[in-house]
Amino acid sequence: MPTYQTIFGPVPSRRFGRSLGVDLTPMKTCCFDCVFCQLGPTRHPTLERREYVPVQTVKEEILRWRDEGGSADFATLSGSGEPTLHSGFGDVLRFLKTELPCPAVLLTNGSLLYLPEVRAAAVDANVAKLSLSAWDADSFRRVNRPHPDLDFDRSLAGMQAFRSAFAGRLWLEVFLVAGLNDAPDQVARIAELAATLAPDKIHLNTAVRPPAESTVQPVPQDRMERLADRFRPRAEVIADFSPRPGSGVAVNESAILDMLRRRPCTARQIADVFGMHVNEVAKYTGHLLRAGRIQSLPRGDQIYYEASRAGSPSAPESE
Numbered sequence: 534m535p536t537y538q539t540i541f542g543p544v545p546s547r548r549f550g551r552s553l554g555v556d557l558t559p560m561k562t563c564c565f566d567c568v569f570c571q572l573g574p575t576r577h578p579t580l581e582r583r584e585y586v587p588v589q590t591v592k593e594e595i596l597r598w599r600d601e602g603g604s605a606d607f608a609t610l611s612g613s614g615e616p617t618l619h620s621g622f623g624d625v626l627r628f629l630k631t632e633l634p635c636p637a638v639l640l641t642n643g644s645l646l647y648l649p650e651v652r653a654a655a656v657d658a659n660v661a662k663l664s665l666s667a668w669d670a671d672s673f674r675r676v677n678r679p680h681p682d683l684d685f686d687r688s689l690a691g692m693q694a695f696r697s698a699f700a701g702r703l704w705l706e707v708f709l710v711a712g713l714n715d716a717p718d719q720v721a722r723i724a725e726l727a728a729t730l731a732p733d734k735i736h737l738n739t740a741v742r743p744p745a746e747s748t749v750q751p752v753p754q755d756r757m758e759r760l761a762d763r764f765r766p767r768a769e770v771i772a773d774f775s776p777r778p779g780s781g782v783a784v785n786e787s788a789i790l791d792m793l794r795r796r797p798c799t800a801r802q803i804a805d806v807f808g809m810h811v812n813e814v815a816k817y818t819g820h821l822l823r824a825g826r827i828q829s830l831p832r833g834d835q836i837y838y839e840a841s842r843a844g845s846p847s848a849p850e851s852e
């Protein structure tokens with residue numbers, strides 16, 4: 534299997550079909566530390582924009598992947614952090630559009646779009662997916678826990694300016710956390726701001742996978758469906774509440790579980806053993822954590838996973 538440093542997948546995605554991931558930053562390089570982040574905590578939120586990985590390396594890997602027969606429904610700038618922190622993300626978007634037949638997608642928290650150079654680069658996406666889960670400075674601090682120099686109103690104005698300049702499809706993700714931003718009046722305020730961005734689609738998500746903070750609770754599915762009515766266009770609930778019995782995931786989970794029975798490992802170590810991206814690992818560990826088959830152990834700056842007793846070979850399948 535060819536190995537790449539900056540691209541991964543294609544991974545199956547409910548929203549993007551088979552999505553080739555392009556990862557422009559080291560693990561968890563972000564200007565936010567969202568309570569619901571599935572990649573774990575941001576140790577040092579940053580606003581530093583630079584060439585975290587060489588653009589030339591990204592381009593060479595994309596060409597190698599394509600020339601070895603790679604195909605995908607979308608190519609997505611996403612991965613280990615916030616892609617607009619990479620100073621060359623616009624160059625990568627233009628390259629993807631030129632060299633691959635599939636649409637180029639930018640997944641961004643949108644907070645840096647107040648910078649004219651970030652807006653100028655982001656307009657090269659075919660699809661830009663922004664996020665909005667707060668309605669004012671205080672909720673922004675509680676939900677997204679941004680870098681202290683980020684200002685909610687300025688970031689929102691940047692997203693609105695981007696909308697005016699952007700000719701592609703604009704999607705918006707709203708992430709709801711029970712007891713934090715899911716009260717009807719709070720959701721109404723988010724919906725009001727969402728309307729100012731005139732999104733083509735709105736995705737409503739919640740913490741069905743284990744998030745950065747163990748206290749974060751998902752909003753139940755029936756309530757998510759009711760809250761979706763508050764958005765225009767009506768939001769699509771994308772949180773995957775359904776179990777996946779008998780899927781290929783179970784096969785891979787069992788291999789991961791076998792390894793974690795032998796020794797605790799970090800997500801990075803699991804990724805290295807199985808040749809996966811750490812984002813793919815998060816899906817498997819999330820499923821195993823929810824099923825009670827593994828547990829996480831913070832050790833220093835690292836999170837390790839180990840098999841729990843419920844993860845023993847005799848334990849029944851929970852899903």
Ligand code: SF4
Nearest residue numbers: 563565566567570642
């Ligand atoms: S959810 Fe996205 S924006 Fe929030 S901390 Fe994680 S990577 Fe950053």
